[in-house]
Amino acid sequence: MNFFINSWLPLAAGVVAPLALLMVVWWRVAALRGAHARQLAARDALIAGFAGHVSAGELDARLTRSRLEQEQEWQARLDALAAQHLQQLADAGSTAMIECEQTLQQLRADYDQQISHARASMMTEHAALGREVDLLLGMVQTVERWHDEMQAILVNNRHIKEQNDSFARIVKNVVMLALNASIEAARAGEQGRGFAVVADGVRDLALTAGQLAQDYKATLDKNDLVTTTTFQDMQASGNMIRTTVFGLRACSDKILATIVAERDALC
């Protein structure tokens, strides 16, 4: 028995094991072949399905449709993005507009305030200028005062001249008297000699006085000419200044008109 076992067992093992292995391999191969056959069948069915139902044109159409659908999808996305961006842009623009408007309003308010301040300042300065111009025009009264004083000087000079003329006439008469006295002294002869000396002395004095009266008249003439022309220079210069001040007032009035017109245009 043992021998049987010992002799057949390895033999059996040597036959059964490879047989079993072969069986396993065969089963495995069969399984793979079945799977492969199913895949082939599925492929064939797919091929048959494709071959039976999808033409090349339809395939192109499907591909085109697929592309179109994809394009439409992307376009939709792009449109959505564009719309989103446009909205954002519009929002940003609107915000910027509001901020800009606010800034402009602020600037305008500041500008109006500055203009108003400057206008008020100019009006004040203009009023002050007007007062100064009016005061300057008062110099007409000064020139009139000079004129009155000048007339007084001229009248006084004329009076002095008349007095001098009277003096000159008196001196002339004294000369005549002295001459007559000399004649009378000569008639009196020896007794009149002393009187003749006196008469000659009086005549010499009268002639000297006459020369003095002439010199005095010349001085008065010089005084008249210089005084009169000096006064006239002052009077003419006063007129020149007055004309200039009138010109200043006209300029000042133009400035005021410009300020008022600019203010009215803004209101």
Place this chain on the structure above:
Amino acid sequence: MLSRDAIESFDHLFEHAIHDNSVSADDVLTQMTRQQERRIAADGESRRLVVLNISSYVFRVVALFDFATDEVTRAHLAKILRCPRSQMEGQGLEDAYAELVNMICGAVHRGLSSAFSHGGMSTPLMLENTCERYVSLLNPSWTQSYAVEINQTVRFNLMACVCVAKGLTLDFALDRSLAQEESAGELELF
């Protein structure tokens, strides 16, 4: 001191002012001579001296007019001023002298205004004619005398003296065509 142009301008202004204002339409200015020296009327001679001043910032013009008081002069004044002859006595005659002087000097003043924007004119004043002997006291930079004769009967003299500020040279040239146009039609205000 005056430049040659300035002297010629003043001379031109006075010549035209005399010509335009001292004669009426039917009068003839028979003679106007320039004299460096002129005869001063003797004491007692019946003449009137009328003085007027034109001033600017840097110079002044003193114009001395020497008028006769005779009948022909009075008649001429009445004619050019369009006044009755009977008014040419006393104050009326003095006013007539002053008016003629104003007219002549006013024309000179207007002519100067094209070169000097600021200037003024005085009122005329009467002086004794012997005062004219002492014009040198005014230190004139330039003097020119004009002896004017109208219709060979009316005669008057004008001495123009230009006094310039010390150390300055007065130099200007008038646009004579413009001065000519401006010599008419303006009122002179005092």
